[in-house]
Amino acid sequence: MIVVAGEALIDLVVTAEGQRAVPGGSPANVAVTLARLDQPVRLLARLATDDYGRQLVEHLSANRVDLEWAVRAQEPTSVAVATLNAGGQASYEFRLAGAADWQWTPQELPELAGSPAIALHTGSLALALAPGAEALEGLLARERRRDGLTVSIDLNLRPSIVTDRAGEQERVRRQIRLAHLVKASDEDLAWLYPDRSVADVMTEWRAAGVSCAVVTRGGEGAWLLAPDGSLHEEPAVRTTVVDTVGAGDSFTGGLLAALADLDALGDRPADRLAAVTPQQWGTVLRQAATVAALTCGRRGADPPRRSEVAARLTPAS
Incomplete structure (x- = not known):
């Protein structure tokens, strides 16, 4: 199974027609995407016992996300x-402020050695907000040293919340060294490194020990820097955009699911990723881009199911 760690929150989506409360949070969206793509997934989250928390539990359970390691927290749900x-x-x-997602303690985090986990994915605010970020970073460091599963991070920066660019540069520099796979958007990198090119940043990450670096570029598609230093580019999949909520998260879920299908996640993670062929990297990127496009074509963070992705990827006869 793939373990996803981080926030599960409520999105109050505001449009001209009004507002609605829907389950969200980048890691939770990734977990739902993986489950809909038929990947066994367990969410490591702190879920409040308030009404929003119960809505989140119902949503995650209905989508077959395993909540065995979720913590039922007394703090309120993040919004x-x-x-x-x-x-x-x-x-x-x-x-x-004071919400459940950010209060991790080391005692609440499980021991992954001996579990069926093949990958640990996290990112977004869970790795940025104290005090819980320190505990999650400790988990990543432990798993990187153990070398028993693939560690994946999606930066998914929020400059409107964490405004200290220099501090974020240092945090990212420290945390990406713990990951085998790092994904970011071009918007993330434009804010984080305003005077540097995307190619320069990806090359630096590879030198720091990241096996695979992926940068999404919205309507321009995505770039992937493979373990052998080759750059793969995938155009965006055409779609009629309803909204972009959850698009990046669904791309990440599609990426991880495709790698799991190739048996490219698990122990000796660097070796597994290095064994992926150039043709397979193209397949991985196409699946991720297709999952993101299908999500953009519907309202909210509503990723597609495996059958929908397969139908879109299968050429018409």
Whole structure:
């Protein structure tokens, strides 16, 4: 199974027609995407016992996300207000003070050695907000040293919340060294490194020990720097955009699911990723881009199921 660690929150989606409360949070969205792509997935999250928390539990359980390691927390649920413009692009305002997601203690985190986990994925605010970020970073460091599974990070930066660019540069520099796979958006990198090219950053990550670096570029597609130093480019899949909520998370889920299908996740992670062929990297990127496009074609963070992705990837006869 793939273990996903991090926040599960409520998105209050605001449009011209009003607002609605829907389950969200980048790691939770990745977990749901993986489950809909028929990958066994367990979410390591702190879920509140309030009404929003119960809504999250119902949503995750209905999507076959394993909650065995989830912590039932007394703190309130985090809320993100997502305001959509006329083009469906989302901007976010967060209500996070004292919320459940950020209160991890080392004692709440499981021992993954001996478990069926083949990968540990995290990122977004879970790796940025104290005090829980320190505990999760410790888990990543332990798993990187153990070399028993693939460690994956999606930066998914939130400059409106964590505004200290220099501090974020140092955090990212420290945390990417713990990962075998790192994914970011071009918007993440434009804010984090305003004077550097994407290619320069990806090359630096590879030198720091990252086996595979992926950068999504919205409507321009995605780049992937493979373990052998080759750069793979995949165009965006054409779609009618309803909104972009959860698009990056579904791309990540599609990427991890494709790698799992290739048996490229698990122990000796660097060796497994190095064994992926150039043709297979193309397949991985196409699946991830297709999953993201299908998500953009519907309202909210509503990733597709495996059959929908397969139908889109299969050429018409």
